[in-house]
Amino acid sequence: SLSVFPKQVQEILGINYWGTKNVIGSFFPHFKPHSRIVNITSNLGHIMSVKSMEDELKEALRLRFNSCSNEFELDGLLLKFQRDAIQGTWRKEGWPSCGYTVSKMAINAYTRILQTQFDEDDREDVVVNAVYPCTKHSKIDQSDMKILDDEEGAKFVFYMAAVKPNSHGVFPRGAVIWNNSRVVDNREGYTYNNKHQQQLPLEIEQV
Secondary structure (H helix, E strand, O other): OOOOHHHHHHHHHHHHHHHHHHHHHHHHHHOOOOOEEEEEOOHHHOHHHOOOOOHHHHHHHHHHHHOOOOHHHHHHHHHHHHHHHHHOOOOOOOOOOOHHHHHHHHHHHHHHHHHHHHHOOOOOOOEEEEEEOOEOOOOOOOOOOOOEOHHHHHHHHHHHHOOOOOOOOOOOOOOEEEOOOOEEEOOOOOOOOHHHHHHOOOOOEEO
């Protein structure tokens, strides 16, 4: 409803997006070369999860996030979503009626931007990825999904956090990766080299 949705958006973004940024921002000066950062995303951060929007609006939403080239632009986009929710105009402005979906789209975009920041930094081989561990979520309908147990999901997150140093050109960087090791691409025209495909030999999708 118009009264409930703004509060939901504020709470969800406060934890999933702004909270994640606050934690990483606090540690940013202390990340050493070869550090690994693993953000948690969701299948609901995939553009195809938005069922209540026409394809043209979905594509426009995807491009909105993909066009953000830095944190300032991404923060501005999320603040606009929050304002639109408060004003009751989020549907008219092309937003889905699911704050959780927007928060995870934001995490995917933030992961890409953060990787670019580290690539331009003098700290060597810092790798940032967003992963969807496919584990049970108490507040999401997962009846049509294959859910993995918590231990299996934790193993996948650990694997992503323990990538060996100097994996540049072999391991995904700034990517969205699901538990089946499928690399889900949110940038048009983004490809991986053959070595990478041997490591994670599954298709690339756009989100």
